[in-house]
Amino acid sequence: MDDPILGNTWMKKSTSVDFVPSKSTNVESGNSANVRSVYVDVGIDGRVFGTGDLSRRMHDALMVVAGRRRGVGGDGIDGGDDVDDGLMDLYLLYAMDASAKEAVKAAMDGYGYVIDLEKDEDMQDEGSWGRIDGVMLLDRDDDDDDDDDDDGGGSSSSSSGTTSRTIYPSFAEAIARGNWKPGTGYSFVVREVPARRKAIDLGALLRALDPDGKLHAEARERGIILPGEEEEDGVNSLRGLLSDCERRVRSAPYEVARDESEAHRGGSSKGYDVISRRALLANSRDADGTENRKTLLHVMDSLANHGCLIVDLTDGDESTDDAYIMSEMWKTTSHFFDKVVDGEDGDAASRLPPMHIAEGVGSSTAMVGYASFKDGDNQFLETRLRRSDGALLPLETSSIIGEDGVRSMVDAFRIMSDVGRDVVRIATAASSVEAGAFLTEGSAVASSPRGVGGGSSPSIAGLSFEEKVISGIVDEGLGSEFSEEDAARRAKILASDAAILLTEEIMDDGRPLIVGRDIEHDEGPVSMSPLRICRYSNNNVDKFSRRKMTSEVFGAHTDTSFVTIIPAAKVSGLEVFDEDSLKWFRPELKARRHAKTLDPGGDMEARFPWHCRYLVIVPGELLQLTSRNNIPAAVHRVVATTDAPRLSAPVLLRCRPGTRMDVERYMGSPTRAGGLLLDSNGMRMEDIHDALQSKQDA
Structure with missing residues (x-):
């Protein structure tokens, strides 16, 4: 028997098989873009899916049928005494297996998959729809396990939230040796379940x-x-966006956190690769003003499929200034917690204001101040920039870290927010191009299936296309008469220019809005985007083995941000749910490996630690909005070991309050905007933010 993970609900790709499971996914059918066939392993928490009650109802139904076949009157449920013992075992086995199959169907549906067999009848026999790899009965006294010391294959195990219980290798063993009865709940692991993504309805x-x-x-x-x-509205409204994020958070496997040696470090896909800071810059676009295709594909692959993008601030050691600034920020962060938490400055914590609503931000959900959670295991300082002079709030912070420390935090904020703006520009422009949002009505491209609906050419920053030709922003050759190729190129230029406008006018980088912008705004004196410094401690030790445990210290969630920029930490612990591999991906381990290729001898460590080179960009709900749902807000969490506290200093890049979402200005033709964007069109950005704030960010 494999080593199953029991007691939690999870799903991942099977590693024991790698061929397409079903004839129904023929590529020639034309549905290959919507149907993706794989084998998956699934873990089911019996308490969550009610396997006890489900099996009781399933067994009762079987007894009704059995009673009618034997001519028993009434409902037939109490007629089981007349059933042969061998046949009764078969009824028990069928009830257990059929209940398990329904639980797996429900779990897979939450992940966007269905069991992939030609006919449901193919799944009626036990084991025909997957290989059972461990069954654990629930609501049993621990002492019962002592009666199962025969050599029938059971093994003792423990899992999160349960005590030590016997694990049976199959349902038949659970019935025979564990004396399972309908109504008794059970958790289990099933492997090699044929699955495919749900087709569009x-x-x-x-x-x-x-x-x-x-x-x-x-x-x-x-x-x-x-x-x-x-x-439900689906993802065609802000309410649908929030529901989608909450659904994906619930669906992410709540599996026990793994040690570094067992954590997922990424695969061979280009989207796992580290990208250079230089590649993201606006001046790294192609000469004609279109986004560089190689960079665009890398960014979209990373964000959409794997939930994060890893950025090398040094461009492969060609420019190390930003990494040095980040190292100063890390020193300041460590210095802050040494004083506040470890007591090097006895009254430091008392000098900080508690977490409270930040005045002058423009949102009732924007906070600033210091907080301690989980009996002091987790500490957070929420800081924001004052727009007029760049001061770090709360001002009391400077009494702990000094003016040089404040300057290092503000400089790091600038670096991270600038990278975040570039990533949002690329992702938003790519999504507008994909939607055909800037194609000219009547062109061959606009008349194609991608461009149904047409729409006039939107203006960018108050300039018509003709004025942009005169100004030299686009080529004169793209006049009123131009080819399909020219129309497509022109659309890409406009999409990129509009995305730049969005990052300058809508995203809040702590700076005042650029003078001369003719848009409605009342942004307030304090930035909406916080720099949060965090310290996560973990005192979890296995009560049986006394072994130090890696545990989840901040639960799975999505952020109400365009992107959350997380500087890679020395102690790994950020985990992003990878939609492609269906695993928790730990990007800091990928960054560490990349650093060793750049500096195998550690020669640069004297100037700055390896991790100061890297930022991890995690997409949030506002990017899911502006990417037209092409990039889902990433589900992520924080895990930690007991070896050392994990420090973190993320920037949550949010929207500039007092401005409005203007779909035509930033996203192109409203006829191609989609329901989600149109639902937010004309709304004040702080109202959009607050509409998505029914859960806590991190």
């Missing part, structure tokens, strides 16, 4: 064809209910 297809909701509105006026109309 008719309601979702109609929503894709009707992004601005006109068709649905007209149908409602006529009293017609279209498919999907009776369901």
Whole structure:
């Protein structure tokens, strides 16, 4: 038997098989883009999925059928005494297996997958839909395990949230040796379950064809209910966006945190690779003003498929100034917690204001101050920049870290926010190009299936396309008569320019809005984007082995930010749920490996530690909005060991309050915006932010 992880719900790709499981996913069918076949391993927490109650109802139904076949009157449930013992065991086995299959179906649905077999009848026999690799009965007295000392294959194990219990290798063993009865819950692991991504349903297809909701509105006026109309809004509204994020947080496997040696460090996909800081700069775009295709593909692959992008601030050791500044920030962070937590400055904590609403930000959810959680295991200082002079709030911070420390924190904030702006520019521009948002009405490209609906050419920063030709921003050759290739290139230029506008006017980097911008704004004196310094401690020791444990210290969540920029830490612990591998990915381990290739002898350590080179960019809910749902807000968490506290200093790059979402200005033709963007069009950015604030960020 493999080593199963019991007691939690999780799902990951099987490593024991690698071929396509079903004939139904023929590439020639034309559905290969929407259907993805794999084998998966699934762990089911029986308490979460109610396997006890489910199996009781399943068994009762079987007894009704059995009773009717034997001519037993009434409901047949109490007729089990007349059933042969061998046949009764088969009924028990079927009830257990069928209940398990329903639980697996429900779990896989949460991950966006379905069991992939030609017919449901193919799954009726035990084991035909997956290989059981461990069963643990619930609600049993621990002493019961002492009666199972025969050599039938059970083994003792323990898992998070449970006491030590016997693990049976199959359902049959759980029935025979564990005396399982219907109504007793059980957790289990099943491997090699054939699976495929859920195909788009008719309601979702109609929503894709009707992004601005006109068709649905007209149908409602006529009293017609279209498919999907009776369901949730989906990701066609801010409410749908919030629901999608909450669903994906719930669906992420709550598995026991692994040690570094066992953690997922990334794969061979280009999206796992480290990208240079230089590649992201606006002046690294192609000469014609379009985004560099290689960079664009790397950024989108990393964010959309793996949940984060790793950036090398040194460009492969060609420029080390930013890494040095980040090293000064890390020294300041360590110095702060030495004084506040470890007592080097006895009254330091008392000099800091407690966490409270930050005045002058423009949002009732924006906080500033110091807080301690989990009996002092987790400490946070929420800081913000005063817009007029760049001062770090709360001002009391300077009494602990000094003016040089304040300067190092502000300089690090500038570096991180600038990188975040460039990443958002690239992702937003790429999504606008994909949507055909800047294609000219009547062009061959705009008339293609991607460009249904047309739309006039939007202006950028108050300049019409003709004015941009005169100014030299785009080529004169792109006049009123131009080819399909020219139209596509022009659309890419406009998409990139509009994305730059968005990063300058909507994203809050702590600086005042650029003078002369003719937009409505009332941004307030304090930045909406915090720099949060954190200290995570872990005192979890296994009560049986007394071994130090790696544990989750900040639970899975998404952030209400465009991106959260997390400087790689010396002590790894950031984990991002990788949508492609279905594993918790620890990007700091990938960065560490990259650093060893740059500096194998550690020669640069005297100037700055290896981790000061790297930033990890995690997409948030606001980027899911501006990327038209192409980049989901990443589900992430923090784990830590007992060896040393984990320090962190993320910037949550948020929206500039007092400005409004203007789809046409920043995102192109409203007819191609989609329901999600249109739902936010015209809203004040702080209202969009607050609408997504039903959960806590980190």
